[in-house]
Amino acid sequence: MFLLFYPLRVIGIVAVSYAVCVALMYELIRRYWPDHPTNLKGLALGGGTVLSLALLVFAYWGWRKIWEVCPKLNEWLFPDLNGRWDMTIHYRKPGGVGEISATAVIKQNWLTMSMEVLAQDSDSQTLAIVPKKDSESGRAQLFYFYRVVPKKTSDGKSEPYEGAASLRFFAEGTKQLSGNYYTSVATDGHFKLVRQ
Template sequence: MWQWIPKLNDWVFPDLNGKWTVDIYWNWGNKSGEKIATAFIKQSLLKLSIELSSDESESETLMVTPHKDAQSSRPGLYYIYRNVSTAGAVKKQDPHIGAAILKVSQESNDVLRGNYFTDRSTNGHYTMRRTAEI
């Protein structure tokens, strides 16, 4: 839809469709680290989903809600997901639920950043960079 009506990026919400490289900075107890993942965002006027996967796990979207900040109108996403270990994961983890608040960068619609937390007491932040349109 956005390719035919580019003004939707300004009027409604930015087009986030595409493949994204994700840097995940995590904290778990007294441990911390970084994990690289890939996300595919699929967006229409009525639906939005994020499929995120790394070498150890995959996340399925439970809910994604686009929003705009009440004061600045900066676009963002409220994202709730379920993460499960992949069959080939070296360290299998129990499935867990997480939530993130992501904001579109003020410089580009090709960068999303935000914090996350999970039901297993982990937290951290994401930096997502679009690599390709789908």
């Protein structure tokens, strides 16, 4: 989700804000406690350590607590998609069409995101996910690139292949992700995921 914001701008804002806070604290200490032996380097390094730990806690755990307290952030910024999803895969391939049920597990923190899909005949692993907000509708989207690894069953002929999907998040009613996908083995179809 960090990529939704301009990363260099965010890093710059945090760095400049921190430098201003250290300078203000140093000036306040110097002005109101002139006899206090304040070490500017120690103040900056100690504060930097605390800031680094706070940002680490926020990136991996804290943001979800903030989203729970203020659920509007799911709309304003990006939804918390963590968890298990019931998935229906509608497919088209040269031999015909069909439907498969699967389970998707989405793991998301402030810095990374992955979606693993567990189906009867195959599993998939994330190659890359790019979260995005649609500029016109404001709806959350995922551009999902993955590798499917077929389970070696009786035919034993299937080899791993790659795919790409564009999924849109629908928050009204039943929370779901859905969108079309395409694969490197000339199949395509539609994914529909409903949160368990």
